[in-house]
Amino acid sequence: LAKTTQPISMDSYEGQEVNITCSHNNIATNDYITWYQQFPSQGPRFIIQGYKTKVTNEVASLFIPADRKSSTLSLPRVSLSDTAVYYCLVTKDHTGTASKLTFGTGTRLQVTL
Amino acid sequence: DAGVTQSPTHLIKTRGQQVTLRCSPKSGHDTVSWYQQALGQGPQFIFQYYEEEERQRGNFPDRFSGHQFPNYSSELNVNALLLGDSALYLCASSLRVGEYYEQYFGPGTRLTVT
Numbered sequence: 001l002a003k004t005t006q007p008i009s010m011d012s013y014e015g016q017e018v019n020i021t022c023s024h025n026n027i028a029t030n031d032y033i034t035w036y037q038q039f040p041s042q043g044p045r046f047i048i049q050g051y052k053t054k055v056t057n058e059v060a061s062l063f064i065p066a067d068r069k070s071s072t073l074s075l076p077r078v079s080l081s082d083t084a085v086y087y088c089l090v091t092k093d094h095t096g097t098a099s100k101l102t103f104g105t106g107t108r109l110q111v112t113l
Numbered sequence: 114d115a116g117v118t119q120s121p122t123h124l125i126k127t128r129g130q131q132v133t134l135r136c137s138p139k140s141g142h143d144t145v146s147w148y149q150q151a152l153g154q155g156p157q158f159i160f161q162y163y164e165e166e167e168r169q170r171g172n173f174p175d176r177f178s179g180h181q182f183p184n185y186s187s188e189l190n191v192n193a194l195l196l197g198d199s200a201l202y203l204c205a206s207s208l209r210v211g212e213y214y215e216q217y218f219g220p221g222t223r224l225t226v227t
Contacts, residue, residue, distance in 0.1 A: 043117070043203045043218025044156065087155055100146065100169050101205075101216070103155030 002026040002090045009108040018075040020107050022088030025069050033064060033071045036087045038106070044087060048073070075109075083111045115140075117206050117219035125225045126194050134189040134222045138206030142217070144168075145187040147179060148203040150221070156203055162187055191224075199226045 006022040024033065032051050036044035048055055050062040050071070061074040075082060085106040092100075118137045126132050138145050144163045148156035158171035162181035181187045185206070191198055201223050207216035 041201070041221070041223070043205070043221055045218065046216065100158050100161060100171075101148075101156070102158065103148075105153070105155050 002028065002031060004088045004090060004104050006086075006088050006104065006107045008105065009110070011110050011112070012078055014079055014111055014113055015077050018078050018082075018109060018111075020073045020075075020086055020088070020109070021070060022073070023070045024088070024090050027068050027090055031090045031092060033062065033068075034089045034091045034101075035060070035062065035073050036089065036101075036103075038085045038087065044103075047086075049091070078109075078111045080111050080113070082109065084109060117142075117204055117217050119202075119204050119219040119222050121222060122220070123223045123225075125227060127227055128194055128196060130194050131190065131192045132194060132224060134191075134202050134204075134224070136187045136189070136204030136206075136219060138185050138187070138204075139208075139217050142206035142208045142215075143185050144207045145181055145185065146205045146207065146216075147187070147189045148205065148218075149173070149198075150201040150203060152200070159189070194226045196226050199224060 002024045004022050004024045012018045034049040035047040037047050038044040048060050048062045052064050055062045063072040085108050087103050087106040117139050120135045146161040147159040150156040159173050160170040161168050165181045176192045178190045201221040203221045204219045
């Protein structure tokens, strides 16, 4: 699986839009990009997944350029409760290995007033 | 639906001892994976169970073993505990839904080895 690189930490004020970029230069044709959120002493929680272009759900948007070598997680109008670690993962498609997840160290987002 | 549940919440063991952690998957999920998360690090894949057999394994020694029961619940066993085994142990259950795997993590078991 392609290795991912993302910033170690980011700071934001409440109400701002936060964009976290992840690079995955060696992503394979059948790989997906998936983002998880983790609060302290809790398990990771799925946020969003995409293959190309743009995906949006009630929590976030995921932008993936045509070359798919990077992706950007966009969190609109963050609040204090969005303070967490965000992980960018490259995952396989619907094969049996798809449910094995490879986490990096993630991006620690700190939201303040 | 209770989601993924794990027990115990916290555990303190001594070096050399053995420990068993338990996981009940989300209702309907047939696959259980275990992860180890050291402080400040991302979760690391230990192994995965499907149909009561180990389907995949990460880079962990044989001291780490597991089991899946017919009701899909699972246990993680760690023998000869080392100080470095201190971590948050996460269980994740998953189910294939179309082209994707619906996967949920439990809250974890915090293991401290002294």
